[in-house]
Amino acid sequence: MHGSCPDCPVRHQAICSTCNAPELRRLEHARYDRRYEAGQVIVWAGDRLDFVASVVSGVATMSHTLEDGRTQMVGLLQASDFLGRPHRERTPYTVTAVTDVVLCCFRRKPFEEVMAASPALSAQMLDRTLDELDASREWLLLLGRKSAREKFASLLVILARREVGGPQASPGGELQIDLPLTRDMMADYLGLSLETVSRQVSALRRDGIIRLNGNRTVIVQDYAALLTASGETDADGGPLS
Amino acid sequence: MHGSCPDCPVRHQAICSTCNAPELRRLEHARYDRRYEAGQVIVWAGDRLDFVASVVSGVATMSHTLEDGRTQMVGLLQASDFLGRPHRERTPYTVTAVTDVVLCCFRRKPFEEVMAASPALSAQMLDRTLDELDASREWLLLLGRKSAREKFASLLVILARREVGGPQASPGGELQIDLPLTRDMMADYLGLSLETVSRQVSALRRDGIIRLNGNRTVIVQDYAALLTASGETDADGGPLS
DNA sequence: GGCGTTCCTTGATGCAAGTCAATCTGCTTT
């Protein structure tokens, strides 16, 4: 649970930075929370979405599906991520709650009105959208040109970088990643079959690059090797440096 | 060649709609043209780009490259498309002129200042960016889950929809598509090898769905079949209806 | 504690697309 916007908890960055803009105070009457249970669909592709929202807690996915059931994930939403499309009635992909999800929503129309009057908010929306676009274009490279091993290693690197509150380094310089997704959701993320994902997990483990702690926690033993395996070009500093 | 903004030719839609906003008149001093020859690189990945621009004529690509040379196209720019990133110094992908290209440029800083003062221009930028994001997410589905045949058919559908000035329907209800790309650029677009692209051309031809007029002009004989082959779900009306 | 469900792993097999290589087709150049 989070209070009114000025009192948002730290992790709730999106709304904090948004609500701290004075113009946004005027939006309080258009603000409300929504809760979804794990597995529930938040919007179906093609349906109306009359709010924009910030993810307070939980994980959700955005995905496209072909008629025969093949699906490709096109977005992964975690705490502080933004959901919704100003000036667009309909959402072209399906959004699904992976865990229980809490959204901090604003009715779309009032939000758009405030946006029109607030250059700061407009700039922030554009900035977020450009970030998503950049991420999406990296994803194109991953799907179009990377091998299964590179894809999975890349996913681990991406998740490591996004770990909310900074990645957890355990003593010994090891890095812990909590997987927010099951194997078959990772398969939908990576454009692979779930069996191939599983094989890549095993392969990286055999190579001593990662270790598992249960099915959902990966401990990275050799981050440099992981980066290499991901096809990453630049030593980006990474979450541990 | 195009004149000052209020006199832009029809095809130069981006600048027209932009420049017709009164605020943008103030940008005339920051406006200039740039010309590139076919094959020339406009920006390298990671380099600064100090202008934003509208494509006046020609075709350019945006692409990511891995160290070993594998490349994935992440954007295709044609007349009236927008190039550049407000509030971002550097461009994360390489932009290359495929044909001779003319850009109508604005220095980035003045553009950003006008944007901050003009809700209309901000809204337009956000709108364009959301369009690119949607296109990019469709592209993820294509790369992640479609077969070679579906990929190539999808590309033809995309190009048909984008043909500037509306697609050309020849007598007999046939649809003509001028390919802006060579086979191996199409391969980079689709995440395939150039040989596979070539085989898909031949396959669609054998099936009577398309006919070729030289290497660069495709005549669609059966648009419905092409749509089906692309994995398209909805009868979208399409360029001929 | 036992049982069912959901998620994960591993193996065997097949196929779509990649790779390597040879040839063909227009275009441009001289």
Place this chain on the structure above:
DNA sequence: AAAGCAGATTGACTTGCATCAAGGAACGCC
């Protein structure tokens, strides 16, 4: 007209990943 060249096609072979199939491990529930 001949030569040269970039781009496209086609064939033969290889391979990475999907598919099909059978268990195994973790976690809930009664």
